């Protein structure tokens with residue numbers, strides 16, 4: 001169980017995350033939506049301590065992760081698999097090596113890409129790739145893969161970390177609809193088969209509805225809505241994205257994966 005209590009993060013005078021409290025039971029797939037600047041990325045980065053909170057606490061299975069230091073903090077970060085919009089692979093290296101990079105988090109300081117990974121680690125990496133239908137590409141240079149394949153390699157890399165949580169920050173924002181669906185299918189598969197909690201920031205409301213057990217809508221760093229997808233009514237969406245931006249009418253079509261909807265809404 002992840003328990004976030006009165007979490008705050010300010011940048012200068014601006015509260016990027018403001019008095020945010022929620023509890024996420026282990027195994028839930030949670031979609032976080034909200035317009036650009038709502039605080040979604042900041043929220044994920046606070047969870048794995050990429051950035052430090054201004055106040056409040058985050059506890060995972062009873063451990064206050066906001067107080068961890070040194071080795072414990074490193075282990076916490078290793079147990080949060082992060083997936084970013086831009087994949088963050090080493091393009092000139094092969095897919096298998098990119099996946100093995102996920103193991104470095106468990107080796108501590110002094111690890112380098114030059115060290116030999118064990119046979120067991122290599123087998124784990126191949127299994128992760130196989131689950132994502134990428135075993136045939138294991139020895140291909142990562143930069144030669146499609147965007148969707150690269151993102152699935154990034155998911156495999158997160159998997160070999162043996163994560164307790166998967167945090168995905170707009171993982172499909174750069175992908176076409178077919179690749180976006182395969183990446184979301186992969187996240188859902190891992191969530192269901194391994195029981196790993198997934199928190200995924202999404203710009204596309206229909207994707208959040210389709211894949212997530214629960215949707216958290218953020219606005220100005222605060223939770224505007226937190227509930228099952230069928231509670232995400234037009235009124236909630238208007239509150240979340242702002243009446244003025246959408247003329248009071250949310251059209252589900254403009255949130256499809258074919259468009260970057262929030263930016264579309266903002267310029268509409």
Ligand SMILES: Nc1ncnc2c1ncn2[C@@H]1O[C@H](COP(=O)(O)OP(=O)(O)OP(=O)(O)O)[C@@H](O)[C@H]1O
Pocket residue numbers: 011014015016034035036037038039040041042043
């Ligand atoms: N490192 C930083 N320094 C200063 N301000 C920041 C920093 N990171 C985020 N912010 C500000 O905090 C607010 C929330 O940003 P955040 O990136 O979390 O929003 P978001 O909902 O993820 O937006 P997007 O969908 O565009 O990624 C924004 O006003 C942003 O400008």
